[in-house]
Amino acid sequence: MEGNQSKPKLHSSQLYDNRFASLVQNVVHAQKEDSDDPPPHGKTSFTNQLYDTRFASLIRKAKNDGKVMMSDSKNDSQNVTRNSAEMDEDPDIVEDVDEYDSNDETFSFNVNRSFSNSGSTGFSAGLGAPIKVTFEDISAAASRISENEGIRRTPCSKSVNMSNLLDMDVFLKRDYMQVTGSFKERGARNTLLMLSEKEKRKGVITASAGNHGLALAYHGNELNIPVTVCMPVNAPIMKVQQCKLYRANVHSIGADIIEAKAHAMILADAKDLCYINGYDHPYIIAGQGTCGIEIHEQVQHIDAVVVPIGGGGLIAGCAIALKHLNPNLELIGVESDQSASFKAASDAGVPVSIDVNQSMTLADGLCVSKVGFNAFSNARHLIDRLVQVDEASIALSVLRLVEEEKCVVEGAGATGLAAAVAGLLDDLKGKRVVFILCGGNIDTNVLGRVLDRGLAADGRLVKFTVVVSDRPGGLSDLVSYISSKGAGIKDIFSERAWLKTSIHTVRNKVVIEVRDFHHGQEIRNGLAKMYENLVWGNEPVMCGSVKSLKTMTR
Numbered sequence: 001m002e003g004n005q006s007k008p009k010l011h012s013s014q015l016y017d018n019r020f021a022s023l024v025q026n027v028v029h030a031q032k033e034d035s036d037d038p039p040p041h042g043k044t045s046f047t048n049q050l051y052d053t054r055f056a057s058l059i060r061k062a063k064n065d066g067k068v069m070m071s072d073s074k075n076d077s078q079n080v081t082r083n084s085a086e087m088d089e090d091p092d093i094v095e096d097v098d099e100y101d102s103n104d105e106t107f108s109f110n111v112n113r114s115f116s117n118s119g120s121t122g123f124s125a126g127l128g129a130p131i132k133v134t135f136e137d138i139s140a141a142a143s144r145i146s147e148n149e150g151i152r153r154t155p156c157s158k159s160v161n162m163s164n165l166l167d168m169d170v171f172l173k174r175d176y177m178q179v180t181g182s183f184k185e186r187g188a189r190n191t192l193l194m195l196s197e198k199e200k201r202k203g204v205i206t207a208s209a210g211n212h213g214l215a216l217a218y219h220g221n222e223l224n225i226p227v228t229v230c231m232p233v234n235a236p237i238m239k240v241q242q243c244k245l246y247r248a249n250v251h252s253i254g255a256d257i258i259e260a261k262a263h264a265m266i267l268a269d270a271k272d273l274c275y276i277n278g279y280d281h282p283y284i285i286a287g288q289g290t291c292g293i294e295i296h297e298q299v300q301h302i303d304a305v306v307v308p309i310g311g312g313g314l315i316a317g318c319a320i321a322l323k324h325l326n327p328n329l330e331l332i333g334v335e336s337d338q339s340a341s342f343k344a345a346s347d348a349g350v351p352v353s354i355d356v357n358q359s360m361t362l363a364d365g366l367c368v369s370k371v372g373f374n375a376f377s378n379a380r381h382l383i384d385r386l387v388q389v390d391e392a393s394i395a396l397s398v399l400r401l402v403e404e405e406k407c408v409v410e411g412a413g414a415t416g417l418a419a420a421v422a423g424l425l426d427d428l429k430g431k432r433v434v435f436i437l438c439g440g441n442i443d444t445n446v447l448g449r450v451l452d453r454g455l456a457a458d459g460r461l462v463k464f465t466v467v468v469s470d471r472p473g474g475l476s477d478l479v480s481y482i483s484s485k486g487a488g489i490k491d492i493f494s495e496r497a498w499l500k501t502s503i504h505t506v507r508n509k510v511v512i513e514v515r516d517f518h519h520g521q522e523i524r525n526g527l528a529k530m531y532e533n534l535v536w537g538n539e540p541v542m543c544g545s546v547k548s549l550k551t552m553t554r
């Protein structure tokens with residue numbers, strides 16, 4: 001790793017974003033002294049350098065409200081209550097890092113602290129320099145993590161079906177085939193292996209709702225390093241259970257990942273554990289970059305590589321690796337339009353917080369409100385194109401992968417491919433394009449719903465509302481027509497009480513399965529000729545020769 005200014009030799013415990021260390025120190029100081037005074041300036045050593053001003057203000061606020069305690073309770077279940085409006089009111093914290101003074105054991109610096117009300121990014125000038133991850137870091141990580149097959153070298157082969165569908169040579173890097181179902185293992189294992197013996201004994205901590213927590217728990221267990229994972233209370237039960245099976249100390253806490261993270265940071269400080277950020281720690285970035293090296297080795301003459309973006313760790317690592325090995329390839333980052341935090345950062349020139357809501361996106365793994373400081377600064381100049389995709393395209397991408405490739409990929413993992421499925425990469429037709437399928441952890445019941453949305457997006461699952469005669473035979477006419485056309489009825493719901501049409505009519509909400517969009521249109525046109533008041537999807541259908549309800553009521 002290279003610092004941008006002087007070049008501190010970082011010890012593994014010395015995590016990367018010097019901004020956060022002092023913020024945590026501020027919280028700890030305030031708690032210990034029961035005072036809100038800023039901590040004394042001066043030279044301080046940190047083993048847990050945390051990084052996000054939003055958390056600092058959250059922790060401080062919660063502490064002031066008496067909602068966060070310095071606790072080491074294993075079954076600590078108190079919630080940190082966060083109110084984003086309150087958080088926004090908090091002054092940003094501005095720090096100036098005066099000096100890097102490193103040795104093998106500590107990463108020390110002077111911190112000048114001041115509080116200001118200007119800006120909301122916490123990224124004011126004078127903050128510590130991001131840590132540069134180099135190709136050598138990634139190459140070293142590659143040999144480190146592949147030792148004894150700690151990390152699988154996943155396949156990256158051409159998909160005949162997807163190539164035909166998208167009219168390009170599609171190569172799929174199947175990193176959902178890692179043991180815990182995602183690429184996150186690469187960074188997790190690399191970081192754990194870089195810990196000092198002392199740190200390995202003490203253990204590490206993280207906050208995660210999913211893949212990073214699972215990866216850290218699994219490799220911690222493999223390497224005999226204690227792992228604590230703070231998971232929001234709404235984290236998928238399957239993932240919570242799996243982390244426990246890997247013998248992680250799981251704290252279910254916080255309404256969302258932000259609150260879980262605040263708790264993790266306090267615990268990190270209280271127990272002197274290394275906090276490992278899942279996308280911004282330089283060793284995490286270096287580990288994720290090994291995926292890029294493998295892609296380069298597995299596919300010849302690559303024109304473009306398409307990478308989903310959450311906090312930015314995967315694309316940062318892959319960008320460094322791939323652009324070093326092949327500067328001519330095009331690197332394309334894809335985000336969900338529900339969490340386009342990399343775009344926001346690119347527009348602003350620095351990572352900024354945006355509003356995101358995990359429940360509003362199928363790509364929950366990408367739902368990060370602010371991209372990583374190190375990840376952004378390492379990746380931004382290497383990314384050639386940034387694309388945002390909508391939810392329907394993500395669902396369609398998951399569906400295509402199930403149908404064409406017989407593989408289960410979660411929304412986040414299918415987001416890169418979604419850009420092509422949505423037609424946003426049509427200029428790559430005829431080219432050799434690699435898509436990273438980076439995760440496959442999706443709850444079975446969620447998968448069913450995502451596939452339904454995919455079918456809807458594909459025009460193969462359609463809904464309509466139609467008013468038909470409520471006399472004998474009325475409904476059967478409708479059903480007979482649909483079956484005569486070879487479509488299947490999935491759902492039908494009849495409603496009478498709220499109708500304002502003839503008392504002898506019934507409104508039916510119908511969901512049918514059709515072969516494709518054109519088949520759906522054929523049925524739509526046929527029904528429009530038979531019935532008034534046909535509403536297809538959400539749109540009323542007006543068709544030339546419409547049979548009147550009077551004639552229908554026999």
Ligand SMILES: Cc1ncc(COP(=O)(O)O)c(C=O)c1O
Nearest residue numbers: 279310311312313314365412439
């Ligand atoms: C399956 C999957 N894909 C992609 C990402 C995005 O990775 P990053 O946060 O490093 O950008 C994540 C993050 O958790 C993920 O779980």
